[in-house]
Amino acid sequence: MSSERFRTIWPNEDGETVGIVDQTRLPHRLELATLASLADAAHAIRAMQVRGAPLIGATAAYGLALAMRDDPSDEHLREACERLLATRPTAVNLRWALERMAKALAPIDPARRAAAAFAEAAAVAEEDVAINAAIGDHGLALIEQIAANKTPGEPVNVLTHCNAGWLATVDWGTATAPIYKAQAKGIPVHVWVDETRPRNQGASLTAWELGFHGVDHTVIVDNAGGHVMQHGMVDLCIVGTDRTTASGDVGNKIGTYLKALAAEDNGVPFYVALPSPTIDFSIDDGVAEIPIEQRDGREVSHIAGATAEGEVVEVQLTPADSRVANYAFDVTPARLVSGLITERGVIEASKDAIAAAFPERAGAVAAAAE
């Protein structure tokens, strides 16, 4: 899991470019791509060659490093931040990573900014790996508790939505970190993988990475989650998040809210794996305040897949003249969340618990607001 060749982003040996896994080709082909410029990095985020909140943050950090290599001026630093920030409106890690980079680079002499930017981007990436490993350890305890109440050998059934796997981060993943940690400890785990329309990140990315690591899993349509929970086939849900408010409202891939409702209705614990950079301490009410990105309707009306000959083609699903809408995220209210699995432990999805676990960040926002 942690050897560099399995990471999703890395500085190339030329010292000038950055390598990524081009996730738009999965699960049919594992292809790598090279980012050589700010434009490449912005395109990679916008076109979802890289996706997942933590990986978007790391890619933005490296994108800024590529920008500084071209032109390390103050003006270009500002421009590059703005351009990267505009690529995806919902992911709070994007803003977090860019603000961190800008703060670190602003006081540095432009002549030394490019090197400093590459070093800071690497630090962002390493911290993400450390955060996710810690999330894995804390989430592992939840899986171990469930396993302890089962017949030995009987698998723990986890349902997940979208891809909050290592492909969404630099390594380990968020929602998948507890699963990989459990696998490493020899605890049998079976994962229900929501396909996650419209972009099918579950069917194409989560299924691929779980298969790659030999984790038992079954792909289901997004509609099936209620049925499998009604029939006792799910022990716990673990999902990721793109932005969680100071009160614990969880912005995540469209459809997450429906699974949280089904979990509550059936007494299934519903956990959110939450790297703390994903917390937006400036807002409380997720439904009212988290902006929901509307993406190209073509993601709904068309879908890509592999033909019997292995060629990846796009086909149209809807009538040619039907309108489509494509809301990319929804918000799960904190009341439906059993707990947040953070790098500092599993905490309640509430304003007090979040502030207590991350006082330095909650306090900073409170101070800025005064």
Place this chain on the structure above:
Amino acid sequence: MSSERFRTIWPNEDGETVGIVDQTRLPHRLELATLASLADAAHAIRAMQVRGAPLIGATAAYGLALAMRDDPSDEHLREACERLLATRPTAVNLRWALERMAKALAPIDPARRAAAAFAEAAAVAEEDVAINAAIGDHGLALIEQIAANKTPGEPVNVLTHCNAGWLATVDWGTATAPIYKAQAKGIPVHVWVDETRPRNQGASLTAWELGFHGVDHTVIVDNAGGHVMQHGMVDLCIVGTDRTTASGDVGNKIGTYLKALAAEDNGVPFYVALPSPTIDFSIDDGVAEIPIEQRDGREVSHIAGATAEGEVVEVQLTPADSRVANYAFDVTPARLVSGLITERGVIEASKDAIAAAFPERAGAVAAAAE
């Protein structure tokens, strides 16, 4: 709407065969098919050339007529019923239509059975049309109430799941009947169409038939229903059902339950359009007692669509070695249902209300059980 050329099934003028719309070709092509034998009818149901509980019932009735034309013996009548009954395990209309046909045909001299069977099948079809027209009138009142509280011209937003449209019936549809009736009365209606994975009956059939009749609609992925309800964009949900218990638990296309949960969480009325032949008076507890058909996993792992050149091809969505599961239906508990729109009016989803509305059927089951 009601002219014969828009029906989904009809006796051909040759007096020997039956015509259908081959729904597996929609929305990309409107193709008709001919059923000339029992085997053709069984195949049409199993391969979902025809689908939707009422249309399955009508097709089974005509299938029995085709069987009687070939061999009107008592033995073949029994065999044909068994063969048709095995095509789809969940749809209660299938059993209802076959029992009705068998009861009508058993006392008739085999020499006259084929003609009697065609006449009885036509009666089944006509009754379905009358039932759905009545459902439309009763559901129209619900839409009119909502429209009365809106600014004139502001559309009533209806969310529907799967296809309970005229394509699922002989004419009018069940969930769509109130929509078509509202359109005919000049009430502006906008329909959120769940695409309804895995077979995409919403994106391919509901969107097509609404477009065909000029009803304003927007296709969304199944995941989006919670978000649009959270944001006040849905005035009411209307879905169909494949089998509803005597207590009002609603078996319907997988994912219906998730929409009912979201409707409850957001105070959106959730109605089920319910032709009474879909009520199974022999069972109460839907989650425990309605058998859930598991269909071919290929419906999840693969999807068909039209290429840019207009060719309909099937592509694979999942990794080649990932397991898939394909539960075709789920059960929405009666507590989540605001009301049942039946041919006898809108009634509460409860044992007492259902028995009061359909005393002759509830009573027959009670008598049989004694």
